[in-house]
Amino acid sequence: MSASTRTLERRIERIKQELMALGDLRPGHLSEQYNVCGNPRCRCKASPPQKHGPYFQLGWTRKGKSTTRFIRKPDLPAVKAQLRNYEELHNLVEQWVHAALEICETKLNQSRAASKVSRTA
DSSP states (O other), rough: HHHHHHHHHHHHHHHHHHHHHOOOOOSSSEEEEEEOOOOTTTTGSSSSOOEEEEEEEEEEEEEEEEEEEEEEEGGHHHHHHHHHHHHHHHHHOOOOOHHHHHHHHHHHHHHHHHHHHHHHO
């Protein structure tokens, strides 16, 4: 096994450890919403308007179904952490796949080189 392959395998092991350390995961995106109410004398109808909000809305798609949910301010830090963890999950998986592809290509090239040597001998 080459030194580069061992380095990549160690990197994959570190990625696995980082994956195990991730906390709660949540897909989606968070947006701020501002609303206008139906009261004609409300501040949201003034000039300039002072809309109600912000209200935080989480949206995601799972198995082809889009969903949205309002998030209360006290829950916002936890939801933001879950969204970051989900993004980190995808980042780590992408790194893992990249390293695994490099290992596979290295092994394939080594195999080809070995079969060339055995044919010429």
